[in-house]
Amino acid sequence: MSSDWFEATVLDGRMATPNGRLLTLEVPDWPGCEAGQHVDVRLTAEDGYQAVRSYSLATTGPSAQLELAVDRLPDGEVSPYLVDDIRAGDQVEVKGPIGGYFVWRPTQSEPVQLIAGGSGVVPLTAMARAHRDVGATSELRLLYSVRTPAYAYYAEELAGMANLRLDWVYTLAGPEGWTGSLGRVNAATVAESVLSADLSPTVYVCGSNGFVELVASLLVRAGHEPARVRTERYGGT
Numbered sequence: 001m002s003s004d005w006f007e008a009t010v011l012d013g014r015m016a017t018p019n020g021r022l023l024t025l026e027v028p029d030w031p032g033c034e035a036g037q038h039v040d041v042r043l044t045a046e047d048g049y050q051a052v053r054s055y056s057l058a059t060t061g062p063s064a065q066l067e068l069a070v071d072r073l074p075d076g077e078v079s080p081y082l083v084d085d086i087r088a089g090d091q092v093e094v095k096g097p098i099g100g101y102f103v104w105r106p107t108q109s110e111p112v113q114l115i116a117g118g119s120g121v122v123p124l125t126a127m128a129r130a131h132r133d134v135g136a137t138s139e140l141r142l143l144y145s146v147r148t149p150a151y152a153y154y155a156e157e158l159a160g161m162a163n164l165r166l167d168w169v170y171t172l173a174g175p176e177g178w179t180g181s182l183g184r185v186n187a188a189t190v191a192e193s194v195l196s197a198d199l200s201p202t203v204y205v206c207g208s209n210g211f212v213e214l215v216a217s218l219l220v221r222a223g224h225e226p227a228r229v230r231t232e233r234y235g236g237t
Contacts, residue, residue: 005095006028007093019071022068024066027094034060037057038055038098039094039096041054042094043092055070058122060126102204113141113194113201120234124204125153143168147172190215203219203229203230
């Protein structure tokens with residue numbers, strides 16, 4: 001990880017969910033990143049007050065353009081500004097890339113299971129993109145839990161990836177014509193929509209604290225080795 005702060009210019013911002021925005025940043029001196037890493041974003045007010053928050057990257061590789069997703073938190077110091085106010089041409093500071101454990105690398109040949117809750121899909125999207133771009137042949141699956149289809153990031157892109165099997169869990173309401181069950185990920189979900197522990201997959205789980213704790217416990221009960229379950233979580237319960 002670089003210890004330097006980089007000047008980043010906002011190139012684009014678009015709403016992706018009712019309370020979430022995708023931001024594309026240009027970072028001229030960016031050193032590149034691996035799939036699954038994140039950055040710290042620092043905002044500085046006119047009076048000198050600074051606030052720093054961490055955001056996962058949907059991008060990977062040497063590109064100087066970074067994409068991240070921000071969910072608006074009602075009492076947040078940073079997220080309301082990034083979702084509602086920041087515009088193309090504005091500048092922020094970023095530090096990174098950060099993280100070496102929650103990453104997927106092209107040298108990995110084992111099956112890979114991705115499990116996301118809400119905006120936790122962002123670093124997993126980077127992994128799916130990297131897996132596709134290098135032509136990896138290992139089995140790759142994603143189990144994605146969201147409240148309703150409106151809250152899904154990258155839904156169309158993920159559904160169109162030939163290298164990826166995508167399974168959905170809707171906690172409140174599914175799309176029109178949905179005949180599956182509704183609710184949280186449970187033992188039946190893991191049995192039906194997660195690669196078997198017998199295949200020794202590496203499993204990446206990302207979401208809120210409560211989501212990650214639930215899923216990790218279900219995986220271990222289903223026979224997955226704890227050492228093969230990698231987790232990344234953000235605030236909340």
